[in-house]
Amino acid sequence: MTVPSCILEHHPLSAYAAIGIGGRARYFAAPASIQHVRQVMSFARDRRLPLYVLGRGSNVLIADTGIQGVVAALSGAFREIAFQESAGTVTAGAGAPLIKLGAALARKGYAGCAYMGVIPGSIGGAVRMNAGTGQGQEIACHLLRARVLDPVSLEERWLEQGDLQFAYRTSSLCRTQAIVLEAVFRLPEQRDAEPCQVFADIRALFARRRATQPKCRFTFGSTFKNPAGAEYAAGWYLEHAGMKGMRSGGAMVSREHANWIINTGGAGSDDVKKLIETGRRRVYEQFGIMLEREVVYFPEDMGPSDLFRQMPH
Ligand SMILES: Cc1cc2nc3c(=O)[nH]c(=O)nc-3n(C[C@H](O)[C@H](O)[C@H](O)COP(=O)(O)OP(=O)(O)OC[C@H]3O[C@@H](n4cnc5c(N)ncnc54)[C@H](O)[C@@H]3O)c2cc1C
Incomplete structure (x- = not known):
């Protein structure tokens, strides 16, 4: 079966993830129209390959081992x-x-x-x-x-x-x-x-975030969701569990905000996962709170069987 020219093979993905981590997609496409999306989906379906959609990669951790399927990032129209x-x-x-x-x-x-x-x-x-x-x-x-x-x-x-x-x-x-x-x-x-005046509101919100959030460009923002019904935000529990500044390879828990992990250079997906698991375990052991991840593991959180799940009714 030939691969349509709009589909790239073994395409590197790290540049598509805000944290700058990720292996290669076996197939990658940037469909610019609905016809193009359908073509990519038919390709995935005919080969029984899982299809994953990537947005701006600001909330994903892409595995270093890459994606054995089709990754699509919507473009154009x-x-x-x-x-x-x-x-x-x-x-x-x-x-x-x-x-x-x-x-x-x-x-x-x-x-x-x-x-x-x-x-x-x-x-x-x-x-x-x-x-x-x-x-x-x-x-x-x-x-x-x-x-x-x-x-x-x-x-x-x-x-x-x-x-x-x-x-x-x-x-x-x-x-x-x-x-x-x-x-x-x-x-x-x-x-x-x-x-x-509206732009001033946006700038003010930006300024507030800059004052409290890490300046590093390579991050996916909040790692965990704030726990429902808990007294504090996730960052408070992580900070008090001693996570600030903890490192694993090139990944580090930000010293400014314990719920943010940053790639200081050369971090791999397993480095980040180790920090995430350590943070989750420590918070559970110390406070009895099981934090839920906000960041999406690509592709683990979207197993191949997802392709055949039902749409919401
Ligand atoms: C510096 C920084 C600050 C952030 N601040 C916030 C914040 O204040 N609030 C907040 O909520 N989030 C925040 N985030 C996280 C992130 O921006 C949001 O979760 C955002 O909605 C993710 O969008 P994305 O396009 O980057 O999705 P991606 O990270 O590319 O993907 C996230 C998930 O969405 C799915 N997806 C993407 N596009 C589609 C599509 N077209 N159809 C179906 N599924 C799709 C992917 O498959 C994946 O499961 C921040 C991230 C960073 C890096």
Whole structure:
């Protein structure tokens, strides 16, 4: 069976992950249109290979051993953003950076979505992960519906907000391998006359984060979710379990924020996993709290059987 020219073989993935770690994809494609996505999916299905979608790689740890399947990163038309102001909505392609949507809303003077301007993921990743900030602003607050593609039937379907079962940093999409193609958001009711005021809100949020978060570029942000019902955030427990500054190879728990792991250079995926497991064990032994990972292990968290899981109903 020949490999279509749009599919690359043995493609290195580390540059696609914010933490700068990862082996090669057996097959890689950057589909720019729905026809192209279907072609890539048919290729994966015909070869019975798992298909994994990568957004902007800001929340994944890609295995050094690489991906024995097809990795797709949406590009081209999937990066577009279009306003339907008379309907009070904005539609964003799943490959568009969330920051681009935040900036587009700011330019039009829509306030109340500053968090979108500071989270470094794609629309697709943000919808799946229900990205948001600690200040209670998250995708679920603004999403109306998402168009998804079933990897088995290759059928497209609109899922309404209620179908997506959003909760803290998760959605029903985490239990499927459905691909988000685009998402429709409700425009905020609050519209300031001056876009510069909205940009000022985004800058202020950035500044707050810069003051409290590590400056290192090579990281996936929070490693663990904040434990539900616990008194403190995950970082507090990790810090008090002595994790700050702990190293494993080139990976290190940030000295500024114990819930962040950084790649100081040459870290491998196993180095990071060791730190994650040590942190989880220590917090459990010391505080009886079992932390849940936020970062997605690629491909372990998305086993091949995922390809054949059902879409949400
Ligand atoms: C510096 C830094 C700061 C961060 N701050 C925050 C924060 O404040 N709040 C927050 O919530 N997160 C934060 N994150 C984490 C991350 O940005 C979010 O989780 C983001 O939503 C992930 O999007 P992504 O496109 O990078 O997804 P990826 O990391 O590429 O993938 C994450 C998951 O989404 C899936 N996915 C990606 N695209 C699609 C698609 N089109 N269809 C279906 N599934 C898809 C992937 O398969 C994977 O399972 C931060 C990360 C960094 C590096």
